[in-house]
Amino acid sequence: MNLNLTLIAQGIAFAIFILISVKFVWPMFSRKIEERQKTIADGLAAGEQGRRDLEAAGKRAHEELARARERVGEIIGSAEKRDAQMLEEAKAAARAEAERILAAAKADIDQQIAHAKETLREQVASLAVSGAEKILRREVNPETHAELLGRLKREI
Amino acid sequence: MAAEHELTPGSYIGHHLAFREVRVAEGPFWVLNIDTVLTSVGLGIIGIGFLWWVVRGATSGVPNTRQALVEVLCDFVDRQAKDIFHGDRRFIAPTALTVGLWVLLMNSMDFLPIDIMGAIWEHGLGLERYREVPTADVNTTFALSLSVWLLMIYFSIAVKGLGGWIHELFCTPFGSNPLLWLPNLLFNLVEYVSKPLSHSLRLFGNMYAGEIIFLLLWMMAGAGVVGAIFAIPLAVIWALFHILIVLLQAYIFMMLTIVYISMAHESH
Numbered sequence: 465m466n467l468n469l470t471l472i473a474q475g476i477a478f479a480i481f482i483l484i485s486v487k488f489v490w491p492m493f494s495r496k497i498e499e500r501q502k503t504i505a506d507g508l509a510a511g512e513q514g515r516r517d518l519e520a521a522g523k524r525a526h527e528e529l530a531r532a533r534e535r536v537g538e539i540i541g542s543a544e545k546r547d548a549q550m551l552e553e554a555k556a557a558a559r560a561e562a563e564r565i566l567a568a569a570k571a572d573i574d575q576q577i578a579h580a581k582e583t584l585r586e587q588v589a590s591l592a593v594s595g596a597e598k599i600l601r602r603e604v605n606p607e608t609h610a611e612l613l614g615r616l617k618r619e620i
Numbered sequence: 621m622a623a624e625h626e627l628t629p630g631s632y633i634g635h636h637l638a639f640r641e642v643r644v645a646e647g648p649f650w651v652l653n654i655d656t657v658l659t660s661v662g663l664g665i666i667g668i669g670f671l672w673w674v675v676r677g678a679t680s681g682v683p684n685t686r687q688a689l690v691e692v693l694c695d696f697v698d699r700q701a702k703d704i705f706h707g708d709r710r711f712i713a714p715t716a717l718t719v720g721l722w723v724l725l726m727n728s729m730d731f732l733p734i735d736i737m738g739a740i741w742e743h744g745l746g747l748e749r750y751r752e753v754p755t756a757d758v759n760t761t762f763a764l765s766l767s768v769w770l771l772m773i774y775f776s777i778a779v780k781g782l783g784g785w786i787h788e789l790f791c792t793p794f795g796s797n798p799l800l801w802l803p804n805l806l807f808n809l810v811e812y813v814s815k816p817l818s819h820s821l822r823l824f825g826n827m828y829a830g831e832i833i834f835l836l837l838w839m840m841a842g843a844g845v846v847g848a849i850f851a852i853p854l855a856v857i858w859a860l861f862h863i864l865i866v867l868l869q870a871y872i873f874m875m876l877t878i879v880y881i882s883m884a885h886e887s888h
Contacts, residue, residue, distance in 0.1 A: 467759060469644055470653040474660060474754075474763030481664045481718050482767075484672065490714035492675045493694050499680030 589617040632842070633835050636734055638749050639757065653757055660754035663725040668718065693717070700875060705882035712881050715771070719764065720874030723823065726754040727866040730830055731859070735838060755869075756827040758820070765820035768877050772815070775884040788887065819876050826869045830862050 593613060639653040674690040683691060697717040701709050729752040741750040754760045776785045789808045794800045837858065841851035 466648065466651070467762065468641075468649050468651040468653065470651075470656050470757065470759035471763045471766075473652060473657045474760045475767050477657070477661050477664060478718075478722075478764055478767050481668050481722060482715050484668050485714035485718040486711055489668065489671045489675050490694075490710065490717070492678065493671075493691075494710075496675070496678045496680045497691070497695075503680060 585617065585620050588620055589613070592616065629839050632839055633832070635749065636738065636835055637751070637831070639751050640747065640749050653751070653759060655750045655752075656754045656757040656760055659729060659752060660722070660726055660760055663729070663754070664722050667721045667725050671717075671721070693721070697874070701878050704875075704878050705885070707882075707885060712878060715881070716874050716878045719768075719877045720870055723755060723764070723873045724867065724870035726760065727823075727827060727870055729753045730756070730827060730834075730862060730866060734831070734834060753827055753831060755823055756831050758824050761820035761824040762816070764823075764873070765816040768819065768880055769812075769816040772880050772884040775881060779885050780887050784887065815880060819873070819880070823869050823873050826865055830858075830865060833858055834862075 640655040642652045642654045644650045644652055671690055671694075674686055678687050678690075694713075694717060697720060698709065698713045701713040701716055705712050732752050734752070737750075737752055741747040751757065773785075776788070780788060790796075790801045790804050792804060793807065794804050834855065837851045837855045841848040841855070
Protein backbone atom coordinates (compact mmCIF):
# COMPACT_ATOMS: atom_id res chain seq x y z
CA MET A 465 0.00 0.00 0.00
CA ASN A 466 2.98 2.25 -0.36
CA LEU A 467 3.02 5.13 -2.75
CA ASN A 468 5.83 4.51 -5.17
CA LEU A 469 6.98 4.95 -8.75
CA THR A 470 3.79 3.25 -9.92
CA LEU A 471 2.02 6.52 -9.19
CA ILE A 472 4.06 8.35 -11.80
CA ALA A 473 3.86 5.51 -14.30
CA GLN A 474 0.08 5.40 -13.97
CA GLY A 475 -0.10 9.17 -14.26
CA ILE A 476 1.86 9.10 -17.50
CA ALA A 477 -0.28 6.28 -18.87
CA PHE A 478 -3.40 8.22 -17.93
CA ALA A 479 -2.11 11.36 -19.64
CA ILE A 480 -1.38 9.40 -22.83
CA PHE A 481 -4.82 7.82 -22.84
CA ILE A 482 -6.48 11.19 -22.29
CA LEU A 483 -4.39 12.66 -25.09
CA ILE A 484 -5.44 9.91 -27.50
CA SER A 485 -9.06 10.33 -26.51
CA VAL A 486 -9.05 14.09 -26.81
CA LYS A 487 -6.98 14.30 -29.98
CA PHE A 488 -8.22 11.36 -32.01
CA VAL A 489 -11.18 9.44 -30.68
CA TRP A 490 -13.49 12.26 -29.66
CA PRO A 491 -13.06 14.55 -32.69
CA MET A 492 -13.70 11.64 -35.05
CA PHE A 493 -16.70 10.63 -33.02
CA SER A 494 -18.23 14.08 -32.92
CA ARG A 495 -17.55 14.62 -36.62
CA LYS A 496 -19.47 11.48 -37.50
CA ILE A 497 -22.29 12.48 -35.22
CA GLU A 498 -22.46 15.95 -36.71
CA GLU A 499 -22.45 14.50 -40.22
CA ARG A 500 -25.29 12.22 -39.27
CA GLN A 501 -27.22 15.05 -37.67
CA LYS A 502 -26.80 17.03 -40.85
CA THR A 503 -27.94 14.08 -42.96
CA ILE A 504 -31.00 13.63 -40.78
CA ALA A 505 -31.78 17.34 -40.80
CA ASP A 506 -31.45 17.41 -44.60
CA GLY A 507 -33.68 14.38 -44.88
CA LEU A 508 -36.30 15.95 -42.67
CA ALA A 509 -36.15 19.18 -44.64
CA ALA A 510 -36.49 17.25 -47.91
CA GLY A 511 -39.46 15.39 -46.47
CA GLU A 512 -41.09 18.63 -45.41
CA GLN A 513 -40.44 20.09 -48.87
CA GLY A 514 -41.97 17.01 -50.48
CA ARG A 515 -45.03 17.31 -48.26
CA ARG A 516 -45.46 20.96 -49.23
CA ASP A 517 -45.03 20.09 -52.93
CA LEU A 518 -47.63 17.39 -52.63
CA GLU A 519 -50.03 19.80 -50.98
CA ALA A 520 -49.49 22.38 -53.74
CA ALA A 521 -49.93 19.74 -56.43
CA GLY A 522 -53.16 18.59 -54.80
CA LYS A 523 -54.47 22.12 -54.73
CA ARG A 524 -53.51 22.65 -58.35
CA ALA A 525 -55.22 19.42 -59.37
CA HIS A 526 -58.33 20.55 -57.53
CA GLU A 527 -58.31 23.85 -59.36
CA GLU A 528 -57.81 22.11 -62.71
CA LEU A 529 -60.70 19.82 -61.96
CA ALA A 530 -62.98 22.70 -61.08
CA ARG A 531 -62.00 24.54 -64.24
CA ALA A 532 -62.59 21.42 -66.35
CA ARG A 533 -66.00 20.94 -64.77
CA GLU A 534 -66.91 24.51 -65.57
CA ARG A 535 -65.75 24.07 -69.15
CA VAL A 536 -67.80 20.89 -69.52
CA GLY A 537 -70.85 22.79 -68.35
CA GLU A 538 -70.18 25.47 -70.92
CA ILE A 539 -69.74 22.92 -73.70
CA ILE A 540 -72.93 21.12 -72.80
CA GLY A 541 -74.82 24.41 -72.69
CA SER A 542 -73.60 25.50 -76.09
CA ALA A 543 -74.30 22.05 -77.55
CA GLU A 544 -77.86 22.19 -76.27
CA LYS A 545 -78.30 25.62 -77.74
CA ARG A 546 -76.91 24.44 -81.03
CA ASP A 547 -79.14 21.41 -80.96
CA ALA A 548 -82.22 23.55 -80.47
CA GLN A 549 -81.09 25.85 -83.20
CA MET A 550 -80.53 23.00 -85.61
CA LEU A 551 -83.94 21.57 -84.79
CA GLU A 552 -85.48 24.94 -85.46
CA GLU A 553 -83.65 25.25 -88.76
CA ALA A 554 -84.70 21.74 -89.77
CA LYS A 555 -88.29 22.55 -88.94
CA ALA A 556 -88.19 25.71 -90.99
CA ALA A 557 -86.62 23.85 -93.91
CA ALA A 558 -89.21 21.15 -93.70
CA ARG A 559 -91.97 23.70 -93.61
CA ALA A 560 -90.60 25.48 -96.67
CA GLU A 561 -90.21 22.19 -98.50
CA ALA A 562 -93.76 21.23 -97.66
CA GLU A 563 -95.01 24.58 -98.91
CA ARG A 564 -93.02 24.20 -102.08
CA ILE A 565 -94.39 20.69 -102.69
CA LEU A 566 -97.88 21.93 -101.93
CA ALA A 567 -97.47 24.79 -104.39
CA ALA A 568 -96.15 22.46 -107.05
CA ALA A 569 -99.06 20.10 -106.48
CA LYS A 570 -101.54 22.99 -106.71
CA ALA A 571 -99.93 24.18 -109.90
CA ASP A 572 -100.10 20.65 -111.26
CA ILE A 573 -103.74 20.37 -110.30
CA ASP A 574 -104.53 23.75 -111.87
CA GLN A 575 -102.80 22.72 -115.02
CA GLN A 576 -104.67 19.45 -115.13
CA ILE A 577 -107.95 21.28 -114.45
CA ALA A 578 -107.15 23.65 -117.27
CA HIS A 579 -106.26 20.74 -119.50
CA ALA A 580 -109.42 18.89 -118.55
CA LYS A 581 -111.45 22.06 -119.19
CA GLU A 582 -109.81 22.39 -122.58
CA THR A 583 -110.53 18.79 -123.42
CA LEU A 584 -114.07 19.12 -122.14
CA ARG A 585 -114.52 22.29 -124.10
CA GLU A 586 -113.32 20.55 -127.22
CA GLN A 587 -115.55 17.59 -126.60
CA VAL A 588 -118.57 19.76 -125.72
CA ALA A 589 -117.91 21.80 -128.86
CA SER A 590 -117.65 18.71 -131.01
CA LEU A 591 -120.72 17.21 -129.26
CA ALA A 592 -122.62 20.44 -129.83
CA VAL A 593 -121.41 20.49 -133.38
CA SER A 594 -122.31 16.86 -133.94
CA GLY A 595 -125.68 17.41 -132.18
CA ALA A 596 -126.33 20.47 -134.24
CA GLU A 597 -125.06 18.63 -137.33
CA LYS A 598 -127.57 15.87 -136.68
CA ILE A 599 -130.32 18.49 -136.28
CA LEU A 600 -129.28 20.70 -139.08
CA ARG A 601 -127.99 17.96 -141.39
CA ARG A 602 -129.53 19.24 -144.36
CA GLU A 603 -129.70 22.95 -144.16
CA VAL A 604 -126.68 23.83 -142.09
CA ASN A 605 -123.43 23.93 -143.89
CA PRO A 606 -120.45 23.64 -141.47
CA GLU A 607 -118.47 25.95 -143.67
CA THR A 608 -121.01 28.76 -143.48
CA HIS A 609 -121.55 28.48 -139.75
CA ALA A 610 -117.92 28.03 -138.72
CA GLU A 611 -117.65 31.59 -137.53
CA LEU A 612 -120.70 31.18 -135.34
CA LEU A 613 -119.47 27.88 -133.89
CA GLY A 614 -116.06 29.34 -133.06
CA ARG A 615 -117.72 32.11 -131.07
CA LEU A 616 -119.85 29.54 -129.25
CA LYS A 617 -116.73 27.44 -128.41
CA ARG A 618 -115.03 30.42 -126.87
CA GLU A 619 -118.05 31.23 -124.70
CA ILE A 620 -118.09 27.79 -123.09
CA MET B 621 -0.24 -20.25 -2.19
CA ALA B 622 3.34 -21.16 -2.49
CA ALA B 623 3.68 -24.74 -1.37
CA GLU B 624 6.59 -24.16 0.95
CA HIS B 625 4.61 -21.72 3.07
CA GLU B 626 2.19 -22.92 5.66
CA LEU B 627 -1.27 -21.76 4.61
CA THR B 628 -2.52 -19.50 7.34
CA PRO B 629 -5.15 -16.76 7.02
CA GLY B 630 -2.48 -14.15 7.26
CA SER B 631 -0.24 -15.68 4.64
CA TYR B 632 -3.21 -16.31 2.30
CA ILE B 633 -4.45 -12.74 2.41
CA GLY B 634 -0.97 -11.29 2.48
CA HIS B 635 -0.07 -13.34 -0.56
CA HIS B 636 -3.04 -12.08 -2.53
CA LEU B 637 -2.56 -8.48 -1.54
CA ALA B 638 1.15 -8.31 -2.34
CA PHE B 639 2.25 -6.57 -5.50
CA ARG B 640 4.80 -7.79 -7.94
CA GLU B 641 7.41 -5.16 -7.29
CA VAL B 642 10.35 -4.20 -9.41
CA ARG B 643 12.97 -2.09 -7.77
CA VAL B 644 14.19 0.62 -10.10
CA ALA B 645 16.54 2.48 -7.77
CA GLU B 646 17.43 2.76 -4.09
CA GLY B 647 14.91 4.24 -1.72
CA PRO B 648 11.38 3.28 -0.75
CA PHE B 649 9.79 5.32 -3.56
CA TRP B 650 11.62 3.82 -6.53
CA VAL B 651 9.62 0.66 -6.74
CA LEU B 652 7.33 -0.16 -9.64
CA ASN B 653 4.28 -2.35 -9.11
CA ILE B 654 4.72 -4.01 -12.45
CA ASP B 655 1.47 -5.98 -12.21
CA THR B 656 -0.57 -2.84 -11.69
CA VAL B 657 1.17 -1.00 -14.49
CA LEU B 658 0.96 -3.85 -17.01
CA THR B 659 -2.68 -4.64 -16.31
CA SER B 660 -3.84 -1.05 -16.35
CA VAL B 661 -1.87 -0.09 -19.46
CA GLY B 662 -3.07 -3.25 -21.20
CA LEU B 663 -6.66 -2.50 -20.30
CA GLY B 664 -6.27 1.11 -21.33
CA ILE B 665 -4.90 0.05 -24.71
CA ILE B 666 -7.77 -2.41 -25.12
CA GLY B 667 -10.42 0.13 -24.07
CA ILE B 668 -9.18 3.26 -25.80
CA GLY B 669 -7.91 1.20 -28.72
CA PHE B 670 -11.35 -0.34 -29.13
CA LEU B 671 -12.91 3.11 -29.18
CA TRP B 672 -10.35 4.33 -31.68
CA TRP B 673 -10.78 1.28 -33.90
CA VAL B 674 -14.55 1.61 -33.93
CA VAL B 675 -14.58 5.37 -34.39
CA ARG B 676 -12.05 5.14 -37.23
CA GLY B 677 -14.27 2.75 -39.13
CA ALA B 678 -17.40 4.65 -38.15
CA THR B 679 -19.93 5.75 -40.71
CA SER B 680 -22.16 8.77 -40.51
CA GLY B 681 -24.89 6.64 -42.03
CA VAL B 682 -26.62 3.74 -40.33
CA PRO B 683 -24.25 2.43 -37.64
CA ASN B 684 -23.64 -1.25 -37.03
CA THR B 685 -24.06 -2.77 -33.58
CA ARG B 686 -20.47 -2.20 -32.57
CA GLN B 687 -20.55 1.45 -33.56
CA ALA B 688 -23.93 1.93 -31.94
CA LEU B 689 -22.52 0.57 -28.68
CA VAL B 690 -19.62 3.02 -28.78
CA GLU B 691 -21.96 5.84 -29.73
CA VAL B 692 -24.26 5.05 -26.82
CA LEU B 693 -21.25 5.06 -24.51
CA CYS B 694 -19.85 8.32 -25.86
CA ASP B 695 -23.26 9.93 -25.90
CA PHE B 696 -23.91 8.85 -22.32
CA VAL B 697 -20.66 10.44 -21.13
CA ASP B 698 -21.27 13.53 -23.24
CA ARG B 699 -24.73 13.96 -21.77
CA GLN B 700 -23.36 13.64 -18.22
CA ALA B 701 -20.73 16.23 -19.03
CA LYS B 702 -23.32 18.50 -20.64
CA ASP B 703 -25.54 18.41 -17.55
CA ILE B 704 -22.74 19.56 -15.29
CA PHE B 705 -20.39 21.55 -17.43
CA HIS B 706 -21.57 24.49 -19.48
CA GLY B 707 -18.98 25.30 -22.04
CA ASP B 708 -16.75 23.71 -24.63
CA ARG B 709 -16.82 19.98 -23.91
CA ARG B 710 -14.13 19.00 -26.38
CA PHE B 711 -11.71 18.30 -23.56
CA ILE B 712 -13.85 17.41 -20.60
CA ALA B 713 -16.05 14.85 -22.34
CA PRO B 714 -13.26 12.68 -23.79
CA THR B 715 -11.36 12.96 -20.52
CA ALA B 716 -14.39 11.76 -18.63
CA LEU B 717 -14.87 8.98 -21.17
CA THR B 718 -11.27 7.88 -20.77
CA VAL B 719 -11.49 7.93 -16.98
CA GLY B 720 -14.82 6.17 -16.87
CA LEU B 721 -13.96 3.43 -19.33
CA TRP B 722 -10.51 2.83 -17.96
CA VAL B 723 -11.64 2.67 -14.35
CA LEU B 724 -14.51 0.42 -15.33
CA LEU B 725 -12.18 -2.01 -17.07
CA MET B 726 -9.70 -1.93 -14.19
CA ASN B 727 -12.46 -2.48 -11.66
CA SER B 728 -13.80 -5.34 -13.76
CA MET B 729 -10.59 -7.24 -13.12
CA ASP B 730 -12.14 -7.92 -9.76
CA PHE B 731 -14.53 -10.33 -11.45
CA LEU B 732 -11.66 -12.70 -12.18
CA PRO B 733 -11.63 -15.56 -9.66
CA ILE B 734 -8.67 -14.69 -7.57
CA ASP B 735 -7.31 -18.15 -6.74
CA ILE B 736 -7.74 -19.56 -10.24
CA MET B 737 -5.93 -16.54 -11.65
CA GLY B 738 -3.30 -16.97 -8.95
CA ALA B 739 -2.80 -20.56 -10.01
CA ILE B 740 -2.52 -19.53 -13.65
CA TRP B 741 0.03 -16.87 -12.84
CA GLU B 742 2.02 -19.16 -10.62
CA HIS B 743 1.91 -22.46 -12.48
CA GLY B 744 1.30 -21.22 -15.99
CA LEU B 745 3.56 -18.22 -16.18
CA GLY B 746 5.84 -18.83 -13.22
CA LEU B 747 4.90 -15.59 -11.51
CA GLU B 748 4.70 -16.03 -7.80
CA ARG B 749 2.43 -13.07 -7.32
CA TYR B 750 0.38 -10.88 -9.60
CA ARG B 751 -2.42 -8.50 -8.52
CA GLU B 752 -5.11 -8.26 -11.15
CA VAL B 753 -7.04 -5.24 -9.92
CA PRO B 754 -5.13 -2.02 -10.64
CA THR B 755 -7.71 0.13 -8.87
CA ALA B 756 -7.09 -1.79 -5.66
CA ASP B 757 -3.62 -0.28 -5.81
CA VAL B 758 -3.57 3.08 -4.12
CA ASN B 759 -0.98 4.24 -6.64
CA THR B 760 -3.44 3.94 -9.50
CA THR B 761 -6.25 5.79 -7.79
CA PHE B 762 -3.91 8.50 -6.62
CA ALA B 763 -2.36 8.79 -10.06
CA LEU B 764 -5.84 9.34 -11.49
CA SER B 765 -7.06 11.70 -8.82
CA LEU B 766 -3.84 13.74 -8.79
CA SER B 767 -3.96 14.01 -12.59
CA VAL B 768 -7.49 15.31 -12.29
CA TRP B 769 -6.30 17.61 -9.50
CA LEU B 770 -3.57 19.01 -11.73
CA LEU B 771 -6.10 19.53 -14.51
CA MET B 772 -8.30 21.29 -11.98
CA ILE B 773 -5.53 23.70 -11.04
CA TYR B 774 -4.54 24.13 -14.67
CA PHE B 775 -8.07 25.06 -15.70
CA SER B 776 -8.51 27.32 -12.67
CA ILE B 777 -5.49 29.31 -13.76
CA ALA B 778 -6.27 29.08 -17.47
CA VAL B 779 -9.82 30.35 -17.02
CA LYS B 780 -9.40 32.92 -14.26
CA GLY B 781 -5.77 33.84 -14.76
CA LEU B 782 -3.08 33.39 -12.12
CA GLY B 783 -4.18 36.55 -10.31
CA GLY B 784 -7.79 35.51 -10.39
CA TRP B 785 -6.96 32.12 -9.00
CA ILE B 786 -4.89 33.56 -6.15
CA HIS B 787 -7.62 36.09 -5.49
CA GLU B 788 -10.08 33.26 -5.26
CA LEU B 789 -7.82 31.36 -2.85
CA PHE B 790 -7.78 34.31 -0.47
CA CYS B 791 -11.16 35.93 -0.96
CA THR B 792 -13.60 33.06 -1.28
CA PRO B 793 -15.80 31.70 0.11
CA PHE B 794 -16.16 34.05 3.11
CA GLY B 795 -15.39 37.44 1.61
CA SER B 796 -12.58 39.75 0.65
CA ASN B 797 -12.06 41.41 4.04
CA PRO B 798 -8.30 41.15 4.86
CA LEU B 799 -9.19 39.62 8.19
CA LEU B 800 -10.81 36.75 6.32
CA TRP B 801 -7.84 36.06 4.06
CA LEU B 802 -6.35 33.44 6.34
CA PRO B 803 -9.60 31.57 7.00
CA ASN B 804 -10.34 31.66 3.28
CA LEU B 805 -6.92 30.26 2.41
CA LEU B 806 -7.16 27.52 5.03
CA PHE B 807 -10.62 26.61 3.81
CA ASN B 808 -9.44 26.41 0.22
CA LEU B 809 -6.37 24.39 1.18
CA VAL B 810 -8.55 21.88 2.97
CA GLU B 811 -10.71 21.69 -0.10
CA TYR B 812 -7.73 21.23 -2.40
CA VAL B 813 -6.33 18.49 -0.18
CA SER B 814 -9.60 16.74 0.46
CA LYS B 815 -10.70 16.56 -3.17
CA PRO B 816 -7.96 14.25 -4.48
CA LEU B 817 -7.94 12.29 -1.24
CA SER B 818 -11.64 11.56 -1.25
CA HIS B 819 -11.64 11.06 -5.00
CA SER B 820 -8.95 8.41 -4.94
CA LEU B 821 -9.58 6.77 -1.58
CA ARG B 822 -13.26 6.21 -2.34
CA LEU B 823 -12.41 4.11 -5.35
CA PHE B 824 -9.45 2.46 -3.72
CA GLY B 825 -11.40 1.66 -0.55
CA ASN B 826 -14.27 0.10 -2.42
CA MET B 827 -12.14 -2.08 -4.63
CA TYR B 828 -9.76 -3.05 -1.86
CA ALA B 829 -12.60 -3.92 0.48
CA GLY B 830 -14.23 -5.92 -2.28
CA GLU B 831 -11.09 -7.97 -2.69
CA ILE B 832 -10.70 -8.47 1.03
CA ILE B 833 -14.25 -9.70 1.43
CA PHE B 834 -13.72 -12.21 -1.36
CA LEU B 835 -10.52 -13.31 0.29
CA LEU B 836 -12.22 -13.72 3.66
CA LEU B 837 -14.99 -15.76 2.07
CA TRP B 838 -12.55 -18.00 0.22
CA MET B 839 -10.54 -18.40 3.40
CA MET B 840 -13.69 -19.61 5.08
CA ALA B 841 -14.26 -21.95 2.15
CA GLY B 842 -10.72 -23.21 2.48
CA ALA B 843 -11.31 -24.11 6.11
CA GLY B 844 -13.46 -27.11 5.27
CA VAL B 845 -16.64 -28.44 3.72
CA VAL B 846 -18.95 -26.62 6.14
CA GLY B 847 -17.13 -23.41 5.52
CA ALA B 848 -17.42 -23.91 1.78
CA ILE B 849 -21.17 -24.50 2.05
CA PHE B 850 -21.54 -21.16 3.77
CA ALA B 851 -18.94 -19.31 1.77
CA ILE B 852 -20.08 -20.15 -1.75
CA PRO B 853 -23.61 -18.64 -1.58
CA LEU B 854 -22.25 -15.64 0.26
CA ALA B 855 -19.58 -15.20 -2.38
CA VAL B 856 -22.20 -15.43 -5.11
CA ILE B 857 -24.24 -12.71 -3.40
CA TRP B 858 -21.15 -10.59 -2.91
CA ALA B 859 -20.08 -11.11 -6.53
CA LEU B 860 -23.48 -9.93 -7.76
CA PHE B 861 -23.31 -6.97 -5.45
CA HIS B 862 -19.80 -6.35 -6.59
CA ILE B 863 -20.95 -5.92 -10.19
CA LEU B 864 -22.95 -2.97 -8.96
CA ILE B 865 -19.99 -1.60 -7.02
CA VAL B 866 -17.68 -1.91 -9.99
CA LEU B 867 -20.07 -0.02 -12.26
CA LEU B 868 -21.06 2.49 -9.62
CA GLN B 869 -17.52 3.33 -8.56
CA ALA B 870 -16.42 3.82 -12.15
CA TYR B 871 -19.43 6.06 -12.70
CA ILE B 872 -18.79 8.04 -9.51
CA PHE B 873 -15.15 8.47 -10.37
CA MET B 874 -16.05 9.74 -13.81
CA MET B 875 -18.72 12.09 -12.50
CA LEU B 876 -16.39 13.51 -9.85
CA THR B 877 -13.79 14.11 -12.56
CA ILE B 878 -16.35 16.12 -14.51
CA VAL B 879 -17.53 17.95 -11.41
CA TYR B 880 -14.02 18.89 -10.27
CA ILE B 881 -12.91 20.10 -13.68
CA SER B 882 -16.11 22.03 -14.23
CA MET B 883 -15.84 23.60 -10.76
CA ALA B 884 -12.40 24.82 -11.75
CA HIS B 885 -14.02 26.68 -14.66
CA GLU B 886 -16.48 28.51 -12.44
CA SER B 887 -15.48 31.64 -10.61
CA HIS B 888 -17.11 32.37 -7.30
